[in-house]
Amino acid sequence: MASFTVVKKEDLDAELEKGPKCVLRGQTSDLGCLTRQDGSVSLSQGDTTSIAVVYGPAEVRINKEKIDRATVEVIYRPKIGLPRPNHRKQERIMRNTLEAAIAANLHPRSSISVVIQETEDLGSNLSCSINSACLALLDAAVSMNFMVASVTVAIKENSDMILDPTKRDETEAKSVLTYVFDSVNYQILTIVSCGKFSRSEHKKGLTLAREAAKSVFQFYRESMSKKLLMSE
Amino acid sequence: MAEQFKMAQPKEYFKKFLENDIRPDNRELGEFRPTVLNIGCVSTAEGSALVKLGNTTVMCGVKAEVAQPDADKPKDGFLVPNVELSALCSPSFRPGPPGEQAQVLSQNMADLLQTSKCINLEDLCICPGKLVWVLHIDLVCLDYDGNVMDACTLALISALKNTSLPAVTVDEDTGDIKTDPTSLSNLPVSCCPVSTSFIIFDHNVLLVDPTNEEERLATGAVTVVVEGENLVSIYKPGGSALTDDQIETCIDRAVERSREASKLIKETLYSIDR
Amino acid sequence: MPTDTRRLTGPESSQSPYNFAPATKLDLSNLESRPDGRKAHQLRPLFLRTDVISQARGSSYIEMNETKAICAVYGPREVLRREDFSLKGQLTCEFKFTTFSCKKRRQHQQDSQEKDLSVHVLEALEPAVCLHKYPKSQINIFITVLQHDGSAQEEQAILKSTVKPAEASVGCVTVAFLPSLSQVSAISSDGDLSFESLNKTMQACVTDCQRLYPVLEHALVKHQQDTEAANR
Numbered sequence: 001m002a003s004f005t006v007v008k009k010e011d012l013d014a015e016l017e018k019g020p021k022c023v024l025r026g027q028t029s030d031l032g033c034l035t036r037q038d039g040s041v042s043l044s045q046g047d048t049t050s051i052a053v054v055y056g057p058a059e060v061r062i063n064k065e066k067i068d069r070a071t072v073e074v075i076y077r078p079k080i081g082l083p084r085p086n087h088r089k090q091e092r093i094m095r096n097t098l099e100a101a102i103a104a105n106l107h108p109r110s111s112i113s114v115v116i117q118e119t120e121d122l123g124s125n126l127s128c129s130i131n132s133a134c135l136a137l138l139d140a141a142v143s144m145n146f147m148v149a150s151v152t153v154a155i156k157e158n159s160d161m162i163l164d165p166t167k168r169d170e171t172e173a174k175s176v177l178t179y180v181f182d183s184v185n186y187q188i189l190t191i192v193s194c195g196k197f198s199r200s201e202h203k204k205g206l207t208l209a210r211e212a213a214k215s216v217f218q219f220y221r222e223s224m225s226k227k228l229l230m231s232e
Numbered sequence: 233m234a235e236q237f238k239m240a241q242p243k244e245y246f247k248k249f250l251e252n253d254i255r256p257d258n259r260e261l262g263e264f265r266p267t268v269l270n271i272g273c274v275s276t277a278e279g280s281a282l283v284k285l286g287n288t289t290v291m292c293g294v295k296a297e298v299a300q301p302d303a304d305k306p307k308d309g310f311l312v313p314n315v316e317l318s319a320l321c322s323p324s325f326r327p328g329p330p331g332e333q334a335q336v337l338s339q340n341m342a343d344l345l346q347t348s349k350c351i352n353l354e355d356l357c358i359c360p361g362k363l364v365w366v367l368h369i370d371l372v373c374l375d376y377d378g379n380v381m382d383a384c385t386l387a388l389i390s391a392l393k394n395t396s397l398p399a400v401t402v403d404e405d406t407g408d409i410k411t412d413p414t415s416l417s418n419l420p421v422s423c424c425p426v427s428t429s430f431i432i433f434d435h436n437v438l439l440v441d442p443t444n445e446e447e448r449l450a451t452g453a454v455t456v457v458v459e460g461e462n463l464v465s466i467y468k469p470g471g472s473a474l475t476d477d478q479i480e481t482c483i484d485r486a487v488e489r490s491r492e493a494s495k496l497i498k499e500t501l502y503s504i505d506r
Numbered sequence: 507m508p509t510d511t512r513r514l515t516g517p518e519s520s521q522s523p524y525n526f527a528p529a530t531k532l533d534l535s536n537l538e539s540r541p542d543g544r545k546a547h548q549l550r551p552l553f554l555r556t557d558v559i560s561q562a563r564g565s566s567y568i569e570m571n572e573t574k575a576i577c578a579v580y581g582p583r584e585v586l587r588r589e590d591f592s593l594k595g596q597l598t599c600e601f602k603f604t605t606f607s608c609k610k611r612r613q614h615q616q617d618s619q620e621k622d623l624s625v626h627v628l629e630a631l632e633p634a635v636c637l638h639k640y641p642k643s644q645i646n647i648f649i650t651v652l653q654h655d656g657s658a659q660e661e662q663a664i665l666k667s668t669v670k671p672a673e674a675s676v677g678c679v680t681v682a683f684l685p686s687l688s689q690v691s692a693i694s695s696d697g698d699l700s701f702e703s704l705n706k707t708m709q710a711c712v713t714d715c716q717r718l719y720p721v722l723e724h725a726l727v728k729h730q731q732d733t734e735a736a737n738r
Contacts, residue, residue, distance in 0.1 A: 082511045085335040085342075092336050096470025100452070175347070180470070187473035191466045195347050198462055199483060206476060274653045275572060277606035287560035291652060293606025299520035312516035314614070319600065320578045320648035322561040327600050327648075329512045338514050366520045370605045372650065374576055375559045400523050411527040444561070 039140025056112035279395025309356020595640030
């Protein structure tokens with residue numbers, strides 16, 4: 001484990017020398033990586049990786065049943081230890097985001113549950129989790145109103161923006177903003193911030209993230225078509 | 233008749249009001265409920281405040297204890313905020329450990345303290361590497377009628393501004409700790425973040441300071457925390473999508489509210505000092 | 507000790523700074539004047555208000571100098587875990603001190619003293635509430651002490667249109683008295699007491715209860731008048 005971290009640090013340093021980053025880190029996905037679930041994906045954004053699985057629409061526990069739509073559940077599993085209040089906050093953000101995306105009214109009295117396992121957090125973890133959840137929902141062929149794409153922007157002390165920051169960028173930045181957009185009008189579904197920032201920085205970050213979100217949607221499309229081609 | 237209509241068709245009932253740009257409780261869409269602030273109401277706590285936002289009532293008490301600091305941060309004290317949504321405040325909560333909502337609120341308070349840096353953790357140092365202050369900040373909701381987030385933030389900041397700590401000294405040689413309860417000093421609070429919450433009704437109408445009923449009908453929520461002209465946090469956890477302009481409107485209103493609330497805190501603190 | 511994963515936790519061990527302060531001793535030798543200037547048999551001034559919690563069916567706030575408590579009553583509502591059918595309603599009581607209510611910080615979980623007090627209040631109120639009118643349902647009483655000063659414990663739940671019980675305490679004898687029936691519903695005593703002095707204290711408590719009753723009555727009547735005036 002220790003040697004692993006050392007290698008990563010060198011990688012980060014090498015990456016840092018390349019200058020300011022205004023592109024997303026490389027994304028790779030493995031759709032249907034698990035077999036027992038209705039949908040599953042392992043998504044890497046740079047070195048940040050998470051696994052998301054979807055069960056549903058399935059039977060719902062009677063006390064959670066909603067008569068006019070499906071109950072969306074999100075469970076977030078941290079890499080180490082039990083979920084803490086900060087993970088609960090993440091769960092709630094993801095659940096509210098996915099609730100808007102999933103066409104829940106098509107499946108009344110049923111449950112759609114998404115489980116996200118954090119496997120490696122090396123920056124932009126929330127974005128990676130949300131994107132993997134969206135891909136898993138696509139893999140499970142759950143009906144959706146629109147897709148969602150999440151992008152994280154870090155703002156440095158000198159107001160420079162870093163898209164899709166690494167862990168080191170995040171700790172050095174004065175604030176980190178995570179945005180989620182829908183795939184229809186690219187409107188804002190979710191904003192989560194950490195650290196102080198000004199209004200103009202928010203505006204700049206928003207435009208930057210929106211552009212980047214389009215490439216995430218493109219990535220979804222490629223991943224899905226690759227999977228469909230394979231199954232043919 | 234109105235009661236029955238409200239019960240059967242709560243959303244339609246609401247829409248009828250919104251058509252005239254007014255809410256059922258006679259407020260305009262961007263209007264806060266009357267805010268009442270009572271600072272220093274609990275003498276057993278080191279700092280305390282009671283906030284009433286319409287019916288919503290939150291009490292905050294700061295209890296100070298001493299502990300050993302973490303080895304890697306020998307000068308930093310600890311801030312431990314916790315929000316309690318007890319079964320007392322609303323029929324929808326059951327007795328037992330805190331539910332998801334209370335946990336998220338606690339985490340929001342912790343994030344707020346961390347990002348606004350209103351308290352310098354090094355100010356909580358008594359003796360580097362040996363002894364630091366631990367501030368247990370407990371927020372108890374006494375009446376849950378919506379927008380607990382804003383009430384909690386206001387109570388938290390007011391209580392911190394009211395906090396005074398007794399003089400504690402550590403003997404260099406023997407390591408003995410001594411407390412002088414008669415000499416109290418105020419805790420320095422560098423800034424005053426104010427949060428403003430909105431709900432999204434019917435996917436595009438923004439209502440500020442929602443009541444419990446309004447929160448139940450909401451299709452989304454936004455909370456903006458500002459400190460002076462700077463943004464401390466924008467928190468929009470999913471829900472209906474908003475345009476950039478709508479977010480800007482929220483920020484505008486939040487800046488305005490921050491002025492009002494800071495003034496209220498200042499005036500209340502001034503009135504108890506006299 | 508297992509850590510609480512649902513709350514934010516500070517360092518593992520911490521203690522009150524007042525543990526290191528020179529001890530102060532309460533002087534009880536002079537019975538004619540107590541530290542706060544009261545006589546031995548004098549009650550503290552009482553402030554009472556009803557209907558303070560908008561969401562509750564009934565609620566009250568009580569302040570006796572430095573002791574402040576708030577109480578809410580919910581119900582009658584469905585019994586969640588329906589074990590056995592009963593024609594009589596259930597009454598539950600949860601007594602809680604806020605963590606900042608005492609000189610020494612209290613824990614979030616209910617401790618033995620709080621459980622003990624819950625039972626005491628429950629026992630005092632049970633004879634007063636017409637439980638036979640609420641079959642298959644439960645009535646919940648929640649009491650939270652916001653600030654606690656001295657050994658006294660005085661609570662009342664104001665249940666609209668039911669018998670109003672009052673509880674007053676002097677020293678270490680606590681008596682709950684039903685004024686309209688002229689009966690004592692609960693009594694608890696702690697410590698070493700002779701029969702004679704117990705009798706004497708009880709008499710004193712009952713007299714005090716009878717003096718408290720009109721205050722409660724007045725508070726309720728006033729609230730009723732206020733709401734009627736508001737409705738008109």
